Amino acid sequence: MPARLFIIIFLSFFLLIATAAAAPAAAGISSAAADTSGTPPQDAAAYIAEAQGAVAESNWTFVLTVTTRGLAWYPDNPDLLCLQGYTFRKTGQYQKSVDIISKAIPLDPKAVRYANRGYGYLALGNYSAALNDADTGISLDANYTANYGVKALALSGLGRNGEALAAVDTALGQSPESAHYWHVKGAVLAAGGDCTGAQSALERSIAINPEYVLPWPGFGTAEEKLAAVKTGCNPAPAGTTPVKSPLGWIAVAGAAGAVMALGWRK
Template sequence: MTLLRSLFCIALLLLLIVPSPAAGDPAARARFALAEEDWDGVLAATGEGLAGEPDNVSLLCMQGYALRKLGRYSEAVAVVSEAIALDPAPVRYANRGYAYVAMGNFSAALADAEAALRIDPLDATSRGVEAMALAGAGDLAGAESAVDRGLALAPSSAHLWHVRGEILLLAGNATGAAAALNRSLAIDPGYSLPWPGMPSVREDLAAAMRAPAAPVSGLAAVAGVLAVWYLRRR
């Protein structure tokens, strides 16, 4: 019994003094923090990793993503731009594109979406960026077409249904907006928004329930709704 107890104590001591592989791996810690939506933890881990590997694209992308989630959009753009320069990929363009949308730089967001789609026309996430950029620029028909193309690729995306609901709400189609937003809630009622200033699905649904069911008529009315949509993201 004494021998077994001694062996147990030795094993426990080894667990305490020998670090796990993840403990010394900033990338692994960053991925864990990312899964937990611990954005400050992501920044701490990626900052440590980039100090030794400044050209690590994965670390740069995770850092840029966390910066966007914290509302630090200009910093996010700068960091993800470094990653794109090293290794352009659709997911990186979308990462930066959402930061541009949050900043109100819709032309830059659209350029990123188009760059991503040239690489992979089947990238549903980039269709979402494209849709939001077009909506922000006032092209609601183009925005609806873009998000529908995204949904054809990813029909179970709570985010894309949310985007579709927002676009229909902008167009004055409150009934269609409510249906899309309810679809988003049914898929994932708590999905992580691309940036902190974006209204939640429930906020948009409440707006749809208050809005008239008939489409808004007149360019002035659409422009007014668009201005509100943009200001809610600042």
């Protein structure tokens, strides 16, 4: 058999298998809302619980299936809408995420919903919209830390690194052992020209949890950002002061605590 013909047959067979494997998942989502006549098979809380369980396992296909099925019966349920929007963000479908969470917010405006949509705006590079959501979320609940993380990234994206650092330090003041906020702080410090501080913050993030769940697929890990800082961080120009954090002592105390904890384990 000529080599060219063999390659064509092989590729056709491979595509057939791939299509067959993807079909059940796609069919499950598209047909989830096919029949909504009669009595709902379960109440909204049951769909929410199923979806939350799937989120905990990062089973995004099942989350979409469950939320689609639930929304067919309860189209105005803000929790189902936000769970689906969260899943779209985690799977890289950022505009879909923003659009569906925008349906939920007027139904039940909460700080968590603004943070959820704010991260979607960040993923799209819409820093002004993300900042608006963060500020609104903070006004609703100043103790819901995630909005300070959104605010820090939005301000940094707008080039306002001093304000960004203040926002992430507020988040760390509330959640000092958050790998994500140390990660964000490292990114903000690097953007402000404090390469040493950025490296310290990113190392702290990695020490806490090098595999924490990223807010969206393209965010990049702390290890990747640390490598970039070590090889390509641009220090603040001579005669200027890098943007530094008033909470630098937290990193020192945290590092000391980590060393002590490791010592106790040995």
